Amino acid sequence: MRVAIIDYESGNLRSAAKAFERAVADGGRPGAVEVTRDPAALAAATHIVLPGVGAFADCKSGLAAVDGMADALTEQVRGRGKPFLGICVGMQLMASWGREHGDTEGFGWIPGDVAALDPADKALKIPHMGWNALEFEPGIHPVMDGISPGAHTYFVHSYGFAPEAESDVLARVDYAGPVTAIVGRENLVGTQFHPEKSQRVGLRFIANFLRWSP
Amino acid sequence: MLKNRIIPCLDVDKGRVVKGVNFVDLVDAGDPVEQARLYDSEGADELCFLDITASHEGRDTIFDVVARTAEECFMPLTVGGGVRTLDDIRKLLLAGADKVAINTAAVRNPEFVREAALKFGSQCIVVAIDAKRAGRAGQGDGQGEGPRFEVFTHGGRRETGIDAVNWAKRMAEYGAGEILLTSMDRDGTKAGFDIQLTRAVADAVSIPVIASGGVGGLDHLVEGVRDGRASAVLAASIFHFGAHRVSEAKAYMNENGIPMRIGGGVDDSTGGTDER
Numbered sequence: 232m233r234v235a236i237i238d239y240e241s242g243n244l245r246s247a248a249k250a251f252e253r254a255v256a257d258g259g260r261p262g263a264v265e266v267t268r269d270p271a272a273l274a275a276a277t278h279i280v281l282p283g284v285g286a287f288a289d290c291k292s293g294l295a296a297v298d299g300m301a302d303a304l305t306e307q308v309r310g311r312g313k314p315f316l317g318i319c320v321g322m323q324l325m326a327s328w329g330r331e332h333g334d335t336e337g338f339g340w341i342p343g344d345v346a347a348l349d350p351a352d353k354a355l356k357i358p359h360m361g362w363n364a365l366e367f368e369p370g371i372h373p374v375m376d377g378i379s380p381g382a383h384t385y386f387v388h389s390y391g392f393a394p395e396a397e398s399d400v401l402a403r404v405d406y407a408g409p410v411t412a413i414v415g416r417e418n419l420v421g422t423q424f425h426p427e428k429s430q431r432v433g434l435r436f437i438a439n440f441l442r443w444s445p
Numbered sequence: 446m447l448k449n450r451i452i453p454c455l456d457v458d459k460g461r462v463v464k465g466v467n468f469v470d471l472v473d474a475g476d477p478v479e480q481a482r483l484y485d486s487e488g489a490d491e492l493c494f495l496d497i498t499a500s501h502e503g504r505d506t507i508f509d510v511v512a513r514t515a516e517e518c519f520m521p522l523t524v525g526g527g528v529r530t531l532d533d534i535r536k537l538l539l540a541g542a543d544k545v546a547i548n549t550a551a552v553r554n555p556e557f558v559r560e561a562a563l564k565f566g567s568q569c570i571v572v573a574i575d576a577k578r579a580g581r582a583g584q585g586d587g588q589g590e591g592p593r594f595e596v597f598t599h600g601g602r603r604e605t606g607i608d609a610v611n612w613a614k615r616m617a618e619y620g621a622g623e624i625l626l627t628s629m630d631r632d633g634t635k636a637g638f639d640i641q642l643t644r645a646v647a648d649a650v651s652i653p654v655i656a657s658g659g660v661g662g663l664d665h666l667v668e669g670v671r672d673g674r675a676s677a678v679l680a681a682s683i684f685h686f687g688a689h690r691v692s693e694a695k696a697y698m699n700e701n702g703i704p705m706r707i708g709g710g711v712d713d714s715t716g717g718t719d720e721r
Contacts, residue, residue: 242566243538246515253519285566355447356653356676358568358622362448362490362706382710383448385521387568387622405446428521428543430485435711 232262232441235276239268239293239300241320242284250427251280254437262441270303278441279304279313283320287329287345287390290320291337309340312418316440322414322421323392331390341416343394350407358389359406363424365413367402372415374439375401382432384412384424392423418445448706449670450490450677451694452523452655453684455480459498460506478513484684485518487691490706492518493546493625493679496526508540515541525573525625534561538569546625548573549598552605555619562620571655572621575601576609576642577629594642601629609642610649617650624650625679628658635661635682643673655679663689663697670703 234251238244244266255262265272273279281304283290294301308315317325326337329345337345348359362383367375386404392411394400401420402413414421420440426433456463461475473479481492492514496507504527511524524537525546534545551558551572562570579593594609613624626646628639638656647654653676656669660680669678683689699705 242569243541243543245512245539245541246519246543249516249541250519284568357651358653359447360568360623360653361450361676364446364448364706365710377712379710379712383706386447387521389567425521427519430488430520431709431711433519 232260232278233276234262234264234278234280234441235272236264236266236280236282237268237273237294237300237304238266239290239297241290241293242282244282247280247282247318247427250434250437251441254434254441257434258438258441268297268300270297270299273300273303273307276307277313278316279308280316280318281321281324282318283322283324285320287320287323287331287337288333288335290324291329291335294324305338308418312445314440314443314445315419317419317421318427319388319423319425322423323390325414325419325421326392326394329390340419341394341399341414341421342396343392343399345390345392348389348391348406348410352407355407358387359410360387361385363404363406363410363412365402365404367413372401372413372420373443374413374415374420374436376439376442377435378432378439384422384426384429384432384436386412386424388423392421446704448490448704449675449698450655451666451691451698451705452491452493452677452679453484453489453691454493454495454657454679454681456495456497456681457507457510457526458496459500459503460510463497477510478517481514481518481522484691485520488695488706489520489691490677491521491523493523493525495546496524498527508536511537511540511542523571523625525571531561531564534565534569538565542569544569544571544623546571546573548575551616552596552598552607555615558616558621559619562622567620567622570621571623571625572613572616573625573627574609574613574616574646575627575629576639576646577601577604578639578642591641591645594645597629601632610645613646613650613654617652621652623653623655625655625657626675631659632657633682634659637661637665638669638673638675638678640668640673643669643675647674647676653677663694664701666694667698667701667703670698671701
């Protein structure tokens with residue numbers, strides 16, 4: 232197993248790398264976790280992780296600024312079908328469009344838009360920050376193995392991903408209305424929350440992702 | 446639904462905890478990483494380190510503390526104290542902090558908050574506000590609808606003349622993702638949060654507010670959220686010396702109508718990560 236975490240200067244990747252290292256070690260199989268800016272590392276990887284914090288457009292342009300990375304990502308994830316995990320804005324980038332500070336085209340891997348959260352209760356705080364309870368059908372996806380509906384994960388975001396197809400949404404949370412928490416389709420999964428910050432639930436999710444064969 | 450948060454805070458001086466939990470199960474009670482691990486295991490929702498190192502030579506010790514904590518504790522970590530430059534923020538984030546709290550530097554140069562939010566994202570910029578009631582001995586000025594609160598810096602020693610509620614609104618506009626609000630009147634008194642202050646700020650801004658200063662018992666934590674409308678409560682001393690455990694505080698709040706994150710949600714019998 233070889234996990235490539237893509238570094239495109241979007242936030243701190245140390246804790247993400249440590250969480251994956253922990254999950255690899257606990258899984259009892261040999262594996263390496265690499266934080267990389269080298270497109271060639273994606274070819275050598277078995278699993279690809281795209282983190283991301285900040286604004287959609289900044290992340291998109293940040294990724295484009297790493298020479299050859301966007302093409303390598305498409306080739307390895309869409310062409311070769313390697314298991315892919317997008318975290319937070321890394322998940323949102325799979326959308327068709329980001330509607331944050333103007334329209335920005337996403338990868339278009341999971342059709343849908345990323346738009347500002349607009350909870351029905353206007354007294355609710357934005358960003359949606361803290362621990363929220365996942366709502367999902369037990370058995371919906373191998374990445375949820377051993378995780379119970381109602382388990383909490385850590386969120387911090389002001390924009391949400393609304394996939395066009397209901398079937399692409401694996402889990403939601405409630406914030407005066409449904410907010411997409413996990414998306415999944417074929418070899419792609421994405422979390423709006425931060426598994427690397429979600430204590431045992433997050434570590435279990437990462438372990439499941441590493442064990443998953445799409 | 447979104448749960449409210451309890452955030453234990455540790456004062457760190459030259460890499461050592463100043464007043465920490467002194468449980469028998471700790472090998473080295475002065476090690477911030479051991480304390481962090483304990484709070485992690487008790488279900489703390491986030492963790493806060495306040496670096497109070499005064500000497501210039503000691504200032505780099507916090508980076509090592511943050512890095513070692515981030516290797517073991519997979520929970521959100523905020524670091525405050527002496528954050529003055531974009532480079533300070535970058536170094537803390539690279540070490541493994543998730544958020545940094547900016548206090549005096551924001552008052553000195555409000556644009557710093559805007560620059561920091563643009564550069565690193567609002568999600569990691571916490572503006573810490575130390576506020577005191579204006580006028581004498583904790584009384585309001587008798588004008589308008591309620592007391593006036595003023596921003597202080599340098600650990601509450603220096604007054605600025607800035608209105609705390611307006612300041613919080615301005616910092617939110619500049620891109621702060623969260624406000625850490627400490628009542629300097631209540632800090633260290635164990636008399637409970639300044640609810641009027643907390644409520645005034647929480648109602649004025651659309652971003653989350655963390656209440657701080659004055660917690661002496663579990664009811665105070667309930668009041669901070671229920672009456673003060675804080676999204677999170679920060680406490681230090683009640684978790685010291687085993688007066689209360691974080692897990693106990695969360696259960697108490699939950700029983701008293703404050704939705705908290707309780708329980709694991711993970712079935713460890715089916716594989717995955719080991720319990721630590």
